Amino acid sequence: MRVLRAALKASKLPGFGKALTAFLRDLRRDFTRNRARRFGQACVLATETGAEAGWLHAHFIHTPASVTRYASLMSGLPWSCSAHAKDIWTSPDWDLMEKLAETRWSVTCTASGHAHLQSLSSDPARVHLSYHGVDLERFQSPPRHARKSDRPVTVLAVGRAVVKKGFDLLLDALAALPESADWRFVHIGGGEKLSELKAQADRLGISDRISWLDAQPQEKVLEAYREADIFALPCRIAADGDRDGLPNVLMEAQSQRLACVSTDISGVGELIIDGKTGLLCPPENVPALTTALTRLIVDPDLREKLATAGEKRVRSVFNHEKTSAELIALFDASLTGAANRAAAAE
Numbered sequence: 001m002r003v004l005r006a007a008l009k010a011s012k013l014p015g016f017g018k019a020l021t022a023f024l025r026d027l028r029r030d031f032t033r034n035r036a037r038r039f040g041q042a043c044v045l046a047t048e049t050g051a052e053a054g055w056l057h058a059h060f061i062h063t064p065a066s067v068t069r070y071a072s073l074m075s076g077l078p079w080s081c082s083a084h085a086k087d088i089w090t091s092p093d094w095d096l097m098e099k100l101a102e103t104r105w106s107v108t109c110t111a112s113g114h115a116h117l118q119s120l121s122s123d124p125a126r127v128h129l130s131y132h133g134v135d136l137e138r139f140q141s142p143p144r145h146a147r148k149s150d151r152p153v154t155v156l157a158v159g160r161a162v163v164k165k166g167f168d169l170l171l172d173a174l175a176a177l178p179e180s181a182d183w184r185f186v187h188i189g190g191g192e193k194l195s196e197l198k199a200q201a202d203r204l205g206i207s208d209r210i211s212w213l214d215a216q217p218q219e220k221v222l223e224a225y226r227e228a229d230i231f232a233l234p235c236r237i238a239a240d241g242d243r244d245g246l247p248n249v250l251m252e253a254q255s256q257r258l259a260c261v262s263t264d265i266s267g268v269g270e271l272i273i274d275g276k277t278g279l280l281c282p283p284e285n286v287p288a289l290t291t292a293l294t295r296l297i298v299d300p301d302l303r304e305k306l307a308t309a310g311e312k313r314v315r316s317v318f319n320h321e322k323t324s325a326e327l328i329a330l331f332d333a334s335l336t337g338a339a340n341r342a343a344a345a346e
Helices: 002-010 016-029 033-048 063-075 093-102 111-120 167-175 194-204 218-227 248-255 286-298 300-317 320-345
Strands: 056-058 079-083 106-108 127-129 153-158 183-188 210-212 230-233 259-263 279-281
Touching: 002 033, 016 033, 016 063, 016 093, 033 063, 056 063, 063 079, 063 093, 079 320, 093 111, 106 111, 111 127, 153 167, 153 218, 153 248, 153 286, 167 183, 167 194, 167 286, 183 218, 194 210, 218 248, 230 248, 230 286, 248 259, 248 300, 259 286, 259 300, 279 286, 286 300
Parallel strands: 056 079, 079 106, 106 127, 153 183, 153 230, 183 210, 230 259, 259 279
Antiparallel strands: none
16 A cells, blocks of 8 residues: 555656656566566655655665666656676666666776676766775774694685575585695575585585584674684676675675685675785686685695785775765765756756
8 A cells, every 4th residue: 555655646746757668668678576566666765755855876786776766767866876796797788778877876896897887888987986895993903812723724704605605615625625634614604505505514524624603793703703714705606697796704804814715706806816915716616726725724824924914905995984985975976966956946
């Protein structure tokens, strides 16, 4: 009933016909219940947004941006959007192109996503790059403790057990480590593939070296970062195109002076400089991942060197105060421009 009331009210808005035309054109190309639901949500957004609102912003360029686009057409409010990873790489080009043509600006968090969106935009200058950042007040520099040589090297992974994280590759790589390597593995996170990963570990004969901790509150994750020696995240591109952009957990791990190993996809290489601030492997390459893990496990000096350089890079380049300021500047410029146009119209 809320959606029905909103639709009746929205039908009286000056831009409703334009929004309905755009929706029907999209529906022909994407004949799904989800597409219809977006239009209903847009009616609610357009009619329940307070009169004081002067701008709409969608935090993802797939479903949220569709809702925001239709609501913008109905209400006449300008809009902008942020784009990240899955929302970019699993959306059809026609959908991205039309949204990019109508936003006042868009922003994304990796150079690869930025280049892709610019290639689809009629005005590439309106597509901006702004990295995610780490709240360094929350992730303060960790205390230095001498590692006890009589305990195994702890490899930590944090993330949902889904295909794009590549945790199955990590298990294969751990199982292939030399017998002389003394290690244990800790995984934090839930996810649809968790039971499959546990079964895989059983088959590989490494279950007794693994702790599966499921999802944890952030303070527990922070403790795990500080207790670990290596952080591993072998990202991959899933069959449907889904992939990580620049995983926040890698930035968090580096902020806690952890030596990181990952794969060279999307924006990971913009954070980790191979051999200087961490180690990068080709995606889907278990032998390369095994080699990288072996190097880090047997060489504490290399771990310390990469961990120290990684922390320095995160704290200088990926400080959230710096990256948030870039986004705030875009809003400030847009809202000032909108206010000036409104004043001129009066």
